[in-house]
Amino acid sequence: MKKSVFFGALTVAGLMAGASAAATLDDVKARGSLNCGVTTGVPGFAEPDADGVWKGFDVAVCRAVAAAVLGDGSAVTFVPTTGKTRFTALASGEIDMLARNTTWTFSRDVDLKFEFVGVNYYDGQGFMVPAELGVSSATELDGATVCIQTGTTTELNLADFFRSNGMSYEPVPIETGAEAVQQFTAGACDVYTTDRSALAAQRANFDTPSDYVVLPEIVSKEPLGPLVRHGDNEWGDIVRWTLNALITAEELGVTAANAGDIAGSSNNPEVKRLLGAEGSLGEMLGLDAEWAKRAIMVEGNYGEVFENNIGEGTQIALPRGVNAKWTDGGLIYSPPFR
């Protein structure tokens, strides 16, 4: 572990200049596949299915970018990263983008020098406890043993929350989400804390989800979104506008099923611009005219991606809540395509 960090650090140093100067787009095209960093496995967000094909809410963003850039949503090499390895992987150029429920924070943006291209899930940190503990609020957790993933914002929020409430706790730092769940269900800790979306996703996968409750408190803001390295703005634009294309598509009623022909039938100019029937947005990005159409056709618009992976129809059953599109009173909003 020590070694890998060291070599990681060396690679950061070694490759940084090369990675930030060269155009990531050219690298991706030359390679013919997109290296996309994801989690080591969170149900609904990023997890290989029974056939080993990566599926999930974050995975869909990777596939959309691959479709926009390479014309093929399956031309993605998924690189599983932990809370500890994700930033080194991105900074060193091992991955082209990171789509791994990563919180957009000041220091990650400014100090670690990453560019968050947007938010695909507005989240907050929550707590999960076994129902038999009889705890109904996070303020009753004084003295509890808490499982957390290291290298996350979770760790810092947790310290702040307990300190500001004058409570003590015993942190159990763990490297991956899967191990954390394992220790939590084995009873090695009283409380498991992370982003509420991940809590819901992992709880849905427990043998008996009803034995565990998620407490009502939300102790932080966790805007989760895809990110790229500082310094290659063209590449940042491509990832940003691919995400925006999915969001705009939902707003305009463009779906995976109709994206192929709606450009001809629709008389909404923004639909035509989005799908490349009018204007030259694709060209400005350094891509072809139909980039957004391909991105949408992989797994559908933002709403479809949400519903199919983590929505109420799935086992995870997350409500749209604040992640509804802005016209429905939510926060999901894209700048206009013009």
Add this chain to the structure above:
Amino acid sequence: MTTITEPSGSDSTGAFKLSMLLNDTRYRALTFQFIALVAIIAAMAFIGGNLVRNLAEAGLNISYDFLGTQAGYDINQQPIPFESTDTHGRAAIVGLMNTLIVAFLACVSATVIGVIAGVLRLSPNWLVRKIMSFYVEIFRNVPVLIWILIIFSVLINATPSPRDFRGENPAASMWFFDSFAITNRGMYMPKPEFGPGAWFVVLAFVASIIGIFALRRYARNELFDKGRVVPILWPSVALFFVPVILVQLIMGSPISLEYPALKGFNFQGGMGLRGSLIALWFALAIYTGAFIAENVRAGILAVSKGQTEAAGALGMRPGRIMSLVVLPQALRVIIPPLISQYLNITKNSSLAIAVGYMDLTGTLGGITLLQTGRAIEAVLMLMMFYLIISLGISFFMNIYNNAMKLKER
């Protein structure tokens, strides 16, 4: 170059020609060493220069300022008090102390396990011998990380959780008159509380220890000078316990015990050993113990059989032959590889994060590195710390080795 050193002629003796650097065996080795040295320095300078240049180009700089900034995270095992408002530097110190704690515990227990297993591997008893070689083979041949994980998961799955101790008819109960509790969070035991006058008891204890050593020295002198065997075991035990207990009773029990009790989520009060520490300690000890057992066995086999037979002929019992004749000589063979086993324990303790034990790698090389993004600085510091610990261990073990070495008089 055509010149070949000629032993005769006008310029014969001592005159140095440049070509001799290559052609003369007296200088050739030096020449090549020098070239190699220059090449290594050049390579290092190239790599270092590259690092600095690339960092500068990426807008990064090497700076240790982060050590003075607020850490923001909490640490479970704190040999010195630590809060999330303390600095990253202090977090690194706490981690360092945790590394030293587990390394020390594991080194001591690995040695005990290793010596016992090593001696027993040569036991005349077939069953004991086989069991010990089974132990050595199975522990030596499975990676230590796997052992850490196995032991940890056995610990958390086989022991009751604190809430099992609760209620009218609890599923689990404490041991030894409600003073010990073994849970899946760790082991909780009474802690001595030092009241006024406690130092009399401590004094009595120190005096007992000195007394025991004096007794042993006296016994040895009697044995060597007069050939008289003075019993030491039972008198030592008595010396160890009786004075302390007497003083404690006379002074009206100045040292009391604070018992752990279930409060809220977990046991509070008393002394606690975290499950993570126990698992890591135990795994490192039993894994490295298997290697040490082999060193011990090799050391014993290196002592010629004639020694054992001669001692036997003098009428010594087998236990004494081992402890007085064979082991002292075997130590000379055992100590040098033992040093590297101690170094291995220290380095392997960096796997601590697997069980959530916050050692140096977990704090400085883990959370601090991730939260500040200062990978190069943190890793350099980490390397320096481990280097210093390892050199320290080597230094002290070498002193011990020199003390044990065959002294030619």
